[in-house]
Amino acid sequence: KQEVTQIPAALSVPEGENLVLNCSFTDSAIYNLQWFRQDPGKGLTSLLLIQSSQREQTSGRLNASLDKSSGRSTLYIAASQPGDSATYLCAAQLNQAGTALIFGKGTTLSVSS
Amino acid sequence: NAGVTQTPKFQVLKTGQSMTLQCAQDMNHNSMYWYRQDPGMGLRLIYYSASEGTTDKGEVPNGYNVSRLNKREFSLRLESAAPSQTSVYFCASSEGGFYGQETQYFGPGTRLLVL
Numbered sequence: 001k002q003e004v005t006q007i008p009a010a011l012s013v014p015e016g017e018n019l020v021l022n023c024s025f026t027d028s029a030i031y032n033l034q035w036f037r038q039d040p041g042k043g044l045t046s047l048l049l050i051q052s053s054q055r056e057q058t059s060g061r062l063n064a065s066l067d068k069s070s071g072r073s074t075l076y077i078a079a080s081q082p083g084d085s086a087t088y089l090c091a092a093q094l095n096q097a098g099t100a101l102i103f104g105k106g107t108t109l110s111v112s113s
Numbered sequence: 114n115a116g117v118t119q120t121p122k123f124q125v126l127k128t129g130q131s132m133t134l135q136c137a138q139d140m141n142h143n144s145m146y147w148y149r150q151d152p153g154m155g156l157r158l159i160y161y162s163a164s165e166g167t168t169d170k171g172e173v174p175n176g177y178n179v180s181r182l183n184k185r186e187f188s189l190r191l192e193s194a195a196p197s198q199t200s201v202y203f204c205a206s207s208e209g210g211f212y213g214q215e216t217q218y219f220g221p222g223t224r225l226l227v228l
Contacts, residue, residue, distance in 0.1 A: 034216065043117075043203060044156075044219040089156070100146055100171060101217060103156040
């Protein structure tokens with residue numbers, strides 16, 4: 001059974017710092033890996049999707065990488081801002097029909113000004 | 114373009130009562146999903162609909178039923194609510210017939226409290 005783990009569960013950094021959020025998955029046969037952002041009391045917003053054939057995706061200050069062989073993905077946030085404070089979730093899509101996204105429990109990020 | 118909408122936003126039920134959570138999307142997506150989010154458990158899939166006219170069980174389907182009313186709408190019904198169903202419920206949709214190959218778009222959630 002696919003399991004997705006995110007470490008750390010919480011992270012506090014000062015504004016301007018570059019940071020990395022980690023995501024690991026147990027089954028390397030994934031179809032894609034997605035990163036989401038969730039603000040308190042809100043729904044999820046998709047940030048980046050990496051197909052299994054890709055190594056990374058970039059959007060603005062965000063860069064996500066995928067290493068299927070090691071079962072790891074990272075989300076790199078450059079020059080963090082207080083507005084980046086939120087919970088970040090990664091989710092793996094298994095490479096087979098009849099499944100949906102398997103979510104990690106998230107990393108709650110706090111960026112102080 | 115409202116994306117994915119959910120009603121109600123918040124609901125309080127007594128044990129044994131029934132209710133239906135409504136979800137609609139205006140992006141012409143084929144696939145729709147219902148998740149629940151609980152503290153310490155993350156998001157878990159309840160039911161999904163890969164295309165209009167089909168529904169399948171997810172990880173935690175017990176106590177729930179779904180209806181894919183048409184391409185736009187996917188409802189979740191609790192026939193006899195239990196305190197264990199206290200949770201935040203999210204509806205999501207994605208474009209493709211073979212779901213999961215592309216981004217899922219989420220609604221704002223319904224917060225349900227069962228007393």
